[in-house]
Amino acid sequence: MKIIIPIKRVLDPYTQARVNKQTQLVDLTNAKMAMNPFCEIAVEEALKIKESNAASETIAVSIGTEKTIDTLRTALAMGVDRAIFVKTDSELDLQPLHLGKILANIVKREEAQLVIMGKQAVDNDNNQTGQILSGLLDYSLGTFISKFQLSDDGKSVEVCREIDSGIETRQLNLPTIVTVDLRLNEPRYASLPNIMKARSKPLETIEISSFDIDISPRVKVISVEESGTKDRASKQVQSAEELFSELSQLGVL
Amino acid sequence: MSALILIELNGSEVSSNSRAAITAATQLSDTIDALVLTDDSANAASVASLKSINTVKVIADSKLEHVSVGVASKLVAEVMTDYKYLLSGSSTYSKNILPVVGALLDVQPISDVCEIKSNNTFVRPLYAGNIMATVESSDDTIVMTVRATAFEHSGDGGSATVEELSLPIPEQKSNFISLHESQSERPELTTADRIVSGGRGLGSKDNFALIEQLADKLDAAVGASRAAVDAGFISNDYQVGQTGKVVAPKLYLAVGISGAIQHLAGMKDSQVIVVINSDPDAPMARMADLVWQTDLFGALKELNDHVL
Ligand SMILES: Cc1cc2nc3c(=O)[nH]c(=O)nc-3n(C[C@H](O)[C@H](O)[C@H](O)COP(=O)(O)OP(=O)(O)OC[C@H]3O[C@@H](n4cnc5c(N)ncnc54)[C@H](O)[C@@H]3O)c2cc1C
Ligand SMILES: Nc1ncnc2c1ncn2[C@@H]1O[C@H](COP(=O)(O)O)[C@@H](O)[C@H]1O
Numbered sequence: 001m002k003i004i005i006p007i008k009r010v011l012d013p014y015t016q017a018r019v020n021k022q023t024q025l026v027d028l029t030n031a032k033m034a035m036n037p038f039c040e041i042a043v044e045e046a047l048k049i050k051e052s053n054a055a056s057e058t059i060a061v062s063i064g065t066e067k068t069i070d071t072l073r074t075a076l077a078m079g080v081d082r083a084i085f086v087k088t089d090s091e092l093d094l095q096p097l098h099l100g101k102i103l104a105n106i107v108k109r110e111e112a113q114l115v116i117m118g119k120q121a122v123d124n125d126n127n128q129t130g131q132i133l134s135g136l137l138d139y140s141l142g143t144f145i146s147k148f149q150l151s152d153d154g155k156s157v158e159v160c161r162e163i164d165s166g167i168e169t170r171q172l173n174l175p176t177i178v179t180v181d182l183r184l185n186e187p188r189y190a191s192l193p194n195i196m197k198a199r200s201k202p203l204e205t206i207e208i209s210s211f212d213i214d215i216s217p218r219v220k221v222i223s224v225e226e227s228g229t230k231d232r233a234s235k236q237v238q239s240a241e242e243l244f245s246e247l248s249q250l251g252v253l
Numbered sequence: 254m255s256a257l258i259l260i261e262l263n264g265s266e267v268s269s270n271s272r273a274a275i276t277a278a279t280q281l282s283d284t285i286d287a288l289v290l291t292d293d294s295a296n297a298a299s300v301a302s303l304k305s306i307n308t309v310k311v312i313a314d315s316k317l318e319h320v321s322v323g324v325a326s327k328l329v330a331e332v333m334t335d336y337k338y339l340l341s342g343s344s345t346y347s348k349n350i351l352p353v354v355g356a357l358l359d360v361q362p363i364s365d366v367c368e369i370k371s372n373n374t375f376v377r378p379l380y381a382g383n384i385m386a387t388v389e390s391s392d393d394t395i396v397m398t399v400r401a402t403a404f405e406h407s408g409d410g411g412s413a414t415v416e417e418l419s420l421p422i423p424e425q426k427s428n429f430i431s432l433h434e435s436q437s438e439r440p441e442l443t444t445a446d447r448i449v450s451g452g453r454g455l456g457s458k459d460n461f462a463l464i465e466q467l468a469d470k471l472d473a474a475v476g477a478s479r480a481a482v483d484a485g486f487i488s489n490d491y492q493v494g495q496t497g498k499v500v501a502p503k504l505y506l507a508v509g510i511s512g513a514i515q516h517l518a519g520m521k522d523s524q525v526i527v528v529i530n531s532d533p534d535a536p537m538a539r540m541a542d543l544v545w546q547t548d549l550f551g552a553l554k555e556l557n558d559h560v561l
Binding site (some may be wrong): 011013014016017019026048095096097100119120122123124125126127128131132133134135136138139140141142143144146147158161162163164165166167168169170172173176181182183217218219220221222223224225226227229231232233234235236237238239240241242243246247250252253 | 263319321322323344345346348349350351352353354355356357359360361362363364365374377378380381382383384385386387388389390391426427428429430431432433434436440443445446447471479482483488489490495496498501504513514515517521524525526527538539540541542543544545546547552555556558559561
């Protein structure tokens with residue numbers, strides 16, 4: 001069983017996003033970039049499955065500009081067997097529908113039974129790509145998973161899904177797409193020797209144009225603005241009595 | 254230019270985020286229908302009395318209890334052939350189904366719409382809400398989820414026609430096993446007027462009970478940071494933030510929460526924010542209207558003992 005892990009390079013999640021006034025885009029020049037945290041968890045889960053001898057190969061896929069190779073190398077250094085880099089010309093943020101179509105092509109080509117990916121990319125917060133991929137392939141889908149267990153016969157998986165009302169457990173028939181939530185596992189760090197080893201692991205580059213998919217944007221970003229948190233008055237209080245009396249005055253008690 | 258709302262039911266009740274979706278739809282279309290997927294057609298009654306709805310389309314089948322997302326999305330996509338817009342409130346229910354519908358209709362869905370600027374232009378958050386983007390869709394059909402905190406919750410008082418559709422239910426590729434719901438008498442987190450929220454600073458599950466005690470006293474809902482959920486103080490459905498629930502209560506009381514960007518993403522639109530934290534430099538403190546810089550255990554004891 002092959003496992004495909006689509007991963008995304010994003011602005012480091014602990015960095016504040018800033019708008020470049022001139023380009024009217026989020027400024028990523030010289031910004032600290034990282035693998036999307038949910039994708040790190042997806043990689044970790046795939047590695048665990050491989051280590052339990054339930055998978056034959058783990059393949060990371062990323063779609064983006066040349067710099068995306070860094071993120072794929074990180075996945076290889078964590079332990080993924082090989083990488084597929086789909087090269088785009090500009091920083092143009094492809095949309096989940098396009099990504100889904102490209103990934104569907106790759107999943108079919110590789111005849112992968114399992115796709116493990118992040119539930120959302122922390123830059124655009126779309127939370128769509130896995131769902132779209134499952135729709136295009138007509139594979140079963142388990143979103144927001146916090147537990148993953150392959151069945152003994154290797155024909156299905158049992159997952160726990162973190163949903164608004166609690167935790168849902170479902171059995172998904174293979175082939176399947178799962179999108180991971182934060183509590184699934186604790187991703188490993190790449191050790192120095194593994195970072196060295198990753199350099200000689202296979203990394204295939206595919207030009208996006210070779211897919212013959214229309215990637216013109218369906219949803220265009222017209223403008224962006226910083227809406228970060230506005231500082232507030234931060235009036236100090238010293239006791240429960242004072243706090244309750246302030247709250248009464250503000251009319252919220 | 255008619256709109257369809259995919260209704261999310263909690264038991265037989267219409268969820269508040271579906272009500273927000275109706276308000277959003279009234280800004281886009283004069284004709285709004287609702288779609289309900291349910292195991293029991295009796296559940297359509299509460300939908301028929303929603304304001305602003307023309308026709309309630311009901312697909313009722315015992316197989317639809319805990320139906321798979323694959324089956325749900327195929328049914329929605331089939332009904333969508335008659336509509337320009339598909340809206341649903343942002344929740345794990347709709348975030349699961351709507352993108353799959355988008356794939357089936359070959360449209361790019363739009364997540365978490367906070368404002369409607371025109372019939373194809375919308376405002377939505379990026380980067381945990383630190384950036385608001387105005388986006389324009391060129392798709393013929395527009396599929397979106399809307400933030401329940403950004404639109405009023407449309408009320409009752411309508412009398413829609415109910416139309417039962419009998420569509421064949423496709424075969425499921427996944428099976429429901431179980432659902433663990435947290436039981437609570439407290440107000441629901443996403444609609445509560447007041448929320449008392451606890452973080453890692455509480456230190457243990459036992460101590461977290463102090464948060465619940467204060468919530469009960471204030472008739473408030475309980476919330477939590479990711480660190481508190483990860484540490485097992487409380488279950489995942491209480492998490493507020495970028496990857497948890499988005500709330501905007503009248504009062505948000507944050508106890509032992511530092512105020513990471515990802516947490517602020519879920520609560521920064523609260524009307525009054527109160528922070529109890531021993532660290533005056535915690536980012537949360539700058540966000541606050543009122544700050545009590547102190548040890549939280551002493552503060553919680555005093556608050557819980559205080560006679561209101
Ligand atoms: C992709 C991603 C998504 C995330 N999504 C979310 C999300 O949805 N929601 C979320 O909350 N987080 C989320 N996080 C995590 C977030 O970055 C923070 O790690 C988390 O919010 C920290 O929780 P905390 O404030 O409870 O803990 P800490 O940051 O550890 O803060 C604890 C606070 O308690 C105070 N404190 C400790 N002891 C006492 C005491 N005795 N008296 C008074 N004060 C005390 C400390 O001064 C400190 O400010 C996400 C992170 C990532 C990477
Ligand atoms: N450019 C990309 N290349 C590869 N995978 C991606 C890309 N963008 C998104 N994904 C995958 O889709 C998941 C969800 O992203 P999104 O739907 O954009 O929130 C991510 O966690 C990745 O697993």
